[in-house]
Amino acid sequence: MTSPAKLTVALVQQSNTDNAKDNMAKSISAIREAAQKGAKLVVLQELHRSLYFCQTENVDVFDLAETIPGPSSNALGELAKELSIVIVASLFEKRATGLYHNTAVVLEQDGSIAGKYRKMHIPDDPGFYEKFYFTPGDIGFEPIQTSVGKLGVLVCWDQWFPEAARLMAMAGAEVLIYPTAIGWDPNDDIAEQTRQKDAWVISQRAHAVANGVPVISCNRVGHESDPSAQSDGISFWGNSFIAGPQGELLAEANNTDEQILVVEIDQKRSENVRRIWPFLRDRRIDHYKDLTKIYRD
Numbered sequence: 656m657t658s659p660a661k662l663t664v665a666l667v668q669q670s671n672t673d674n675a676k677d678n679m680a681k682s683i684s685a686i687r688e689a690a691q692k693g694a695k696l697v698v699l700q701e702l703h704r705s706l707y708f709c710q711t712e713n714v715d716v717f718d719l720a721e722t723i724p725g726p727s728s729n730a731l732g733e734l735a736k737e738l739s740i741v742i743v744a745s746l747f748e749k750r751a752t753g754l755y756h757n758t759a760v761v762l763e764q765d766g767s768i769a770g771k772y773r774k775m776h777i778p779d780d781p782g783f784y785e786k787f788y789f790t791p792g793d794i795g796f797e798p799i800q801t802s803v804g805k806l807g808v809l810v811c812w813d814q815w816f817p818e819a820a821r822l823m824a825m826a827g828a829e830v831l832i833y834p835t836a837i838g839w840d841p842n843d844d845i846a847e848q849t850r851q852k853d854a855w856v857i858s859q860r861a862h863a864v865a866n867g868v869p870v871i872s873c874n875r876v877g878h879e880s881d882p883s884a885q886s887d888g889i890s891f892w893g894n895s896f897i898a899g900p901q902g903e904l905l906a907e908a909n910n911t912d913e914q915i916l917v918v919e920i921d922q923k924r925s926e927n928v929r930r931i932w933p934f935l936r937d938r939r940i941d942h943y944k945d946l947t948k949i950y951r952d
Contacts, residue, residue, distance in 0.1 A: 658804035658829055658922055664869075665694035665917040667703075668895040668908045670877030675704045675719065679727065683734060685915050690738040692917045696803045698743045700875045700895075701811050701836040702757070705747070707875070707891070711883045712787040720749035723771060728760050736766030741801050743808060745834040747788075748773070757789040759808045759834055761799045770799035774810040775819065782840070782881070782889055785812075796822035804829040804922065807868070811835045814859050814872065818946070824866035825935070829922060831862055835874040838891035852892050852910070860902035867929040869905075869920045870898045876913060900928040 667685040671678045682703050689697045704727060708716045721727060727746055735742045741764060748758035757774035773792030777785045796819055798805045807828025813819045814833045823831060839848045863870040876893035896907040897918050908914040945951050
């Protein structure tokens, strides 16, 4: 399938409440607005149907999970078909009773499911107790072929691992996409908050540079309280962005507002960048065997 030389992409940065229906309606409204502005690929943030429920461990939360195909993927598939666009959504997937994943699903222009990606790297940190809810993915790092190109879809914590981005690029991904939910501890001082946010941006812009492909990173925004009241919650820092194949920022949201970013990416630039910076050519794979070890000791 031939990818378009130029592609208008969008991301939706939104705040969420505990009302899944309202959250989905907000996402759908934003997708429509992005499509009206010319977007042919629209990316939603991680777990966009709900609050970020991983601040605590609560078995009742599993009631939020749904199958794929299921109500949300069906609704977004119908929307993708109506608007003739590709949508990258992020859902709490119920694969079987007692088996759940953090899953990105890609809806094609004809309304079908082009593919899905199950989050591989699962964090377990204060306020981010994802291992309680999500089984690590078993699909691997496989790009999803669509009518707008081959999409290297990853999810949030995956963005800190250069191996994931590299494997997607090596399999032909033409763009790296990261639905995300990341934020600050409100008690951290401004300097620490800035360091964390900057590290997050730098890490993903580096994936663009190292692999010669654009990156779309879509984060949520707004403060969400800790249901257990054991902490002061999380202030999600937004700052969603789209970067080109040299890591250049093409569009960037702020850290306070709901925003829709729409920008045209030139896929031909990736070809040109890879010609002048041939990192894939110069990899010394005969000396990388120890990368399969946990540690070299």
